[in-house]
Amino acid sequence: MFLCARCDNSTSDGPTCALCKRQFDFPCSGISETYFRKLGARRGSWRCSDCVNNPSSSNNDPQLVAQLDEMKDTLNTIKRQLEPLASLVEDVKTIKADISHLKDSVELAHSSVGKVSNSLERLDDRVKTLEHEINNLKKMQDEVSKMNEDMQEKEQWARANNVEIKGIPMKSSENLYELVSQVSQVIGCQVRREDINYIARVPNLHEKTVKNIIMAVGCVVTQYFTTLFTYLKYIKHSAYAHMAFNNRFTKENYIAASRRHGSLSLKDIGYHGDGKIYVNDHLTLHNKALLREAKILAKEKNCKYIWTRHCKILARKTDTSPIFRIKVKQDLLKI
Known part of the structure; x- marks a missing residue:
């Protein structure tokens, strides 16, 4: 049992101030019994309202002074540890700026890629058109070659x-x-x-x-x-x-x-x-020139016979090989 330092009533339980060491019952301490029980080990550092509102009253307490010094040292240590954080923050700002520039560059590159892609699509369309025209040109060349061959045949037939x-x-x-x-x-x-x-x-x-x-x-x-x-x-x-x-x-x-x-x-x-x-x-001029080329090529390739019969140019590589006709320049490849 003890007397409450504030109301002088006798009580069996209550908190004790860690600074002034006075004891209080729960109603005068300003803290409920349930909350005080929940403080656990921190109950030893509980302070009354007088000490909380007037901390100078505790300056002469050696234990409190030691705790304050320890807290100062801890704060100084934390301050020294946080000093590099300032430069780190600046580095982060620089990185953020670089990332922003990089983002702009990526967007520009993406836009350029889009333009190149469109150009490639247009170029692909032009290539397809060109291929179509080339195919048409080849067909026309084949037709002209056939017409020229027919004309040569008719001209030779007239002779x-x-x-x-x-x-x-x-x-x-x-x-x-x-x-x-x-x-x-x-x-x-x-x-x-x-x-x-x-x-x-x-x-x-x-x-x-x-x-x-x-x-x-x-x-x-x-x-x-x-x-x-x-x-x-x-x-x-x-x-x-x-x-x-x-x-x-x-x-x-x-x-x-x-x-x-x-x-x-x-x-x-x-x-x-x-x-x-x-x-x-x-022979026509065409066939005369063709016969002349055939004879020259025959000497180079050891083709034994080149002759004409019924206005047709004929060739035979050896005595036993088959006879073939030369009508156009492509036929010279047979030699």
């Missing part, structure tokens, strides 16, 4: 009755029919005047060469003049002679007789000199 005689020099006031008759006698294939549709010298591919004789069998006159003007358009100085038969069989017999006879020379028809005379099919 199917023609014979070309090379190597006979030109003379003033010459009679081409007599020259052809002399050649005919030598090869053993007589040709009547009525078998010949037309005979003349027409332009040659090379200037300074002997103008050749072309003899046409059943050649349409308009086709002849078309061919003649075509030659004259590109070649101004030299020419070869054109002779047309009225019958293709007569023409083929004439070519065959010449080949059976073999080599012909100018001496065989009464000319001076050792020049050779050649009797061949009358």
Whole structure:
């Protein structure tokens, strides 16, 4: 039992002030018994309202002074530990600014990527359009090639009755029919005047060469003049002679007789000199150039035979290999 320091009433239980050491009953202490019990170990540091409102009254308490000094030391330690935090805060601010700039850069990059993506889409559309046009162009090129091939076939077919005689020099006031008759006698294939549709010298591919004789069998006159003007358009100085038969069989017999006879020379028809005379099919300019390329390539690739028959260019690599026809430049790859 003790007397309450405030009301002097006798009581059996109550808190004791940690500073002034006075005891109070619960009503005078200002704290309930339940709350005081919950303080546990902190009940030893409880202070009365007088000491709380007037802390100077406790300055002479050695225990309290020690506690205050300890708290100051702790605060100083915490203060020293928090000093680097200021620079850390500045670093965080700098990082935040950098992150903000980085965010702006990322947004700008994203915008640029969007523009590039749109450009790529437009470029892809243009590429698709270009591919479509290229496919159309290829089809057109194929059609033009086919048309050109057909035209070459028809032009060559128009010359199917023609014979070309090379190597006979030109003379003033010459009679081409007599020259052809002399050649005919030598090869053993007589040709009547009525078998010949037309005979003349027409332009040659090379200037300074002997103008050749072309003899046409059943050649349409308009086709002849078309061919003649075509030659004259590109070649101004030299020419070869054109002779047309009225019958293709007569023409083929004439070519065959010449080949059976073999080599012909100018001496065989009464000319001076050792020049050779050649009797061949009358090829178009395209086929003549193609035949020339085929012969050159055949020498390089050891292709044994290159010849013409019925105005067609034929080739055979060896004596036993199959015969193939050369119609266009791509066929030269077969050699």
